[in-house]
Amino acid sequence: MTNKTSTKKTRNALFMFVGMMLVALNLRPALTSVGPILKTIGDSLSLSSIGQGVLTTLPVLLLGLAAPLAPRAARKLGMERAVLVALIILGVAMIVRPYFGVSGLFLGTAVAGGCIGVMSVLLPGIVKRDFPESASLMTGIYTAVLCTGASIAAGATEPLRMAFDSAWQPALAFWAIPAVIAAVAWWLQLDGKQTPKTPNAPKKSLFKDKLAWQIAFYMGLQSSLAYTVFGWLPTILQDRGIEPVNAGLAVSVSILVQVPTAIAAPWIASHMRDQRAMVVLVMVATLTGIAGSIYAPIEGIWLWVIVLGLGQGGSFSIALTLLAVRARDADTAARLSGMAQSVGYTMAALGPLLVGVLHERFDSWNVAGIFLSVIGIGAIVAGLGAGRRLYVLDD
Template identity: 30%
Template sequence: MRFIYLILVIFFLSLNLRPSITSVGPLLDVIQTDLGMNGVAASLITSLPVFCMGLFAIFSIRLNNRLGIEKSLLLAMVLIFIATLSRGFLMNSWLLIATSLFTGIGIGIAGPLISGFIKKYFPGKLSVTSVYSVSMVIGASIATSFTIPLFNLLNESWQIALSVWSILALIAALLVLPLLITEKAKNVMTTTSSLRITNKRVYLFMLFFGCMAAIFYSITAWLAPFVQSMGMSHTQSGLILTLFTIIQIPVSFSIPLLVAKTRSRKMWLLICSFSELIGLVLLMGHFSPWIATIFLGIGAGGLFPLALLIPIEEANSIEEVTSWSAQMQFGGFILGAIGPLLFGFTLDVFNSFTPALIVILMTIILMIVIILNMETKTKHDSMK
């Protein structure tokens, strides 16, 4: 029974890491028209949370040292709940941007802590990471798929449609609450995590995470416009994005299970990386975008849970897992947020998708080189 409860906690915590971001996209044109937002202001709604996911990942180390994992996660969920709920009462563009800022802070804090939570409660079960990764994909998918139906159901109120997703954070917060009582005595920290990286491999992991995130966000932002340039309709391009997301769900769930069974993380990292490489080459060659998207979805769906596994598998303690995760996500998400901007800049300069796709291609190749240079954990490897 306790096992099921803890899995539910991880599921709902992870479920909250994307809806406040992905729910905005389907209604962005409506929001822009209603609030009179220009393109720059509108882009902040989605770019700010991604930057915050990196910047405030480091803050999770401080919170973990001071409050412990359970209280810190509760604080993160409350922050996401309040910020998302407040969207139901907004009539100002800058207040909407402020909610994006605070949801990003909450997500940034929660992300690394969930890895520490898994290490604490499931120290010998790496496969539990699949719950973390697949829940994030499900959260992103349901928010993207159901925000428009909610908008239509709620008398075309985009404010209420966006605020509905706060329910997920409320459920997660309520699920965490019992742990504050049962784990109160255990939350006295005997060791602390440091912001200083003393294990040099963490820089390599951070660079890998950054390449992975840059590729993912670039594909997410620009896949639909690219296939439209190939002659596909808006409806078809929407289905391409849906396929890209749906493919990731079974892959995100199965990859950690396969790694736990085969004990070969590097092999699966390379398989997923080459899958993205194949998908991108197919796009550049103007082959079937449907087949290309399947390869891209397999790669994206596998790489993120594999990235989450790195600190859980390599670090030696709960505090170290949180610290490694925070520092990987700090640098990784900041680099990841730059990806779509660099793609867009290249597109503006050359007025062609080809040079921009070459940028992604080079990033994938760099990521493969990094993976090949990743060393396995040694007995005395540790980050204090």
């Protein structure tokens, strides 16, 4: 009986792991597929730089605005079924958004961002509940898979557009396919399973906790840099003389090299006294890569996008790790995830938008580079507070 129970637990854990990886693969293509063809979309739909900035900002804003819906959905449906519903809606939005003009594009992008926001909030709680002894490692692995999905979408969307006779609509809709596959796989591993519903939220509010706010600010500021890179780096590189396909490839490479640091940074930090040193290291690498991409001679761009990717892979995985290791239990981790991502992503949405405004105003990327440096310094300050070995809601 014990062996059968152990085998069943192992099988369920394996199915959950595979399901989580497929979900993680879909947490960025809706965003990173737009940047490489942003200029083409802008020309096709007559969008200004500000309009393009709004398009890159919208899904990030919805990541934050939809985050509070995740705990409510989990209480009503259970965390796993809430993820399934979000996956299904994401797939529909990805199919629909390219084919209904400007309004359809913006609405579909917003819905996709909201679905990703819900899933992003729920996954740390599932990790904390199902893999409590290896939360940092699991977070690193699914962050690496997330980065892989983002990289593939960034690098393949422009070649897909060319393969579809220069039509950007099917190239954008193509990324609904991984969402459909993930939804089917997630549904199969839930078959017959009665997923537990989370209890009603306790009275203690994370919004009154200083450490929770520091985590939220770090999440938001590092995310602001990430989504600015997703949305604007292809355009920056094209303006500096790189062909669109190579610009998309550069972003793809930058995202792909996030994989090793996404895994390594939380693992190394777990063997250190706390996460503060790692926060500084990865953010300095991120700022160095951004500065090199904007200001350094264009001949060295491959070095700078690699440095940028290594920094951003580590900074994002550390942010997700903080959601798990700064909480004492799965329920608190889910609540912290909701609070930090709601505040953080809403704040992060200003990054791509303001970069678009600054470029429109000054017709140059130089001022935007200074603005991004200020964001990075703020992330270091917040991360030094969030990286301390403390727990939220401790008196």
